[in-house]
Amino acid sequence: MPLALLALAIGAFGIGTTEFVIMGLLPEVAGDFGVSIPTAGLLVTGYALGVVIGAPLMTVLGTKVPRKRMLMLLMGLFIAGNLLSALAPVFAVMLIGRVVASLAHGAFFGIGSVVAAELVAPQKKAGAIAMMFTGLTVANVVGVPLGTLIGQHVGWRVTFAIVAALGVIGLAGVAKLVPELPRPEGVHLRHELAAFKNAQVLLAMAMTVLGFGGVFAAITYIAPMMTHIAGFADGSVTWLLVLFGLGMVGGNLVGGKFADRALMPMLYVSLGALAIVLALFTLTAHNKIAAAVTIALIGALGFATVPPLQKRVLDQAHGAPTLASAVNIGAFNLGNALSAWLGGLVISAGFGYTAPNWVGAVLAAAALVLAVLSAVLERRDTARGAVAASSTPSGRHAAARH
DSSP states (O other): OOTHHHHHHHHHHHHHHHHHHHHHHHHHHHHHHTOOHHHHTHHHHHHHHHHHHHHHHHHHHTTTSOHHHHHHHHHHHHHHHHHHHHHOSSHHHHHHHHHHHHHHHHHHHHHHHHHHHHTSOGGGHHHHHHHHHHHHHHIIIIIHHHHHHHHHHTOHHHHHHHHHHHHHHHHHHHHHHSOOOOOOTTOOHHHHHHGGGOHHHHHHHHHHHHHHHHHHHHHTTHHHIIIIIIOOOGGGHHHHHHHHHHHHHHHHHHHHHHHTTOHHHHHHHHHHHHHHHHHHHHHHTTSHHHHHHHHHHHHHHHHHTHHHHHHHHHHHTTTOOHHHHHHHHHHHHHHHHHHHHHHHHHHHTTSOTTHHHHHHHHHHHHHHHHHHHHHHHHHHHHHHHHHHHHHSHHHHHHHHHO
């Protein structure tokens, strides 16, 4: 794997850290600004919505900019947003800083996926994408717990200043290690938009929303579930999230490896197993050891879908994959927001803290159904293409020779 993937992984590490670290620092931020916890929660919601909106917006704005330069500009935006958060005098300014940082998220992973895939041989594309996403998964194992610890003991502003420094390192890495890749000739915004007419691209994005949404239906409510149902102490939630992060790291690497060999079978296995494990979590959540194992499995199976889904979008978008790739990153965050909302609904309806696991299982199962549908449609289109080709004069001559 080329060193340029390391630079992309460093950028991904910083982005992953800033996305999730705020969840552990909400009480400190709320206390400093004198706002309620639900109000401070807007820092999470604002970031997620910024990713959904920023992914297509920043990609469209960068259609005429070389990909390396666009990656550098996005890291600059990320640095500015985190510095603004670190120095914010009032809550509104910090919220603006979070949104500014989030605008870089989707486009960085979207363009970065395209760049990573172009740096390697065709049979290694999913592995290269997984290598970049390793930065995001490692952030959940190292960056988020460490950032939370620093924020709780030294101050949350220090955490965001450190994240901004990570952005500087990522920017330097992209500038030094990522080669100047020529943009495809003749590819314009209309070509990028045309990818969304492809049913396979839309199906892959729907799988992204539902499949990864299944993961966050459960993980969003992991703290009350583990403390009230499994009987863990409040302080144990941190290491349980580390287990989840370790599962993400392993699942991401395995997903990338096997997606290069058999992409659709990898999706069938990971989505099917994810649906089963999420359903079982309603039972295993009552036992500490079983719950811990299940949390790691959810992280592994959930992130095993990421490289194949991202590669699926790149493959189906053909010669103009950049915008579709970025929008698919927004789809992950849309799934997070949708599943968190649905999980909250079933808890509010009185079904208990394990009820979101059933929501997650249904979402993952729905993603599996879409994966099967996608494969069926693809086989049908391939068969039609073969029939059409054989009906041409050249096709009939070829058939006669055989």
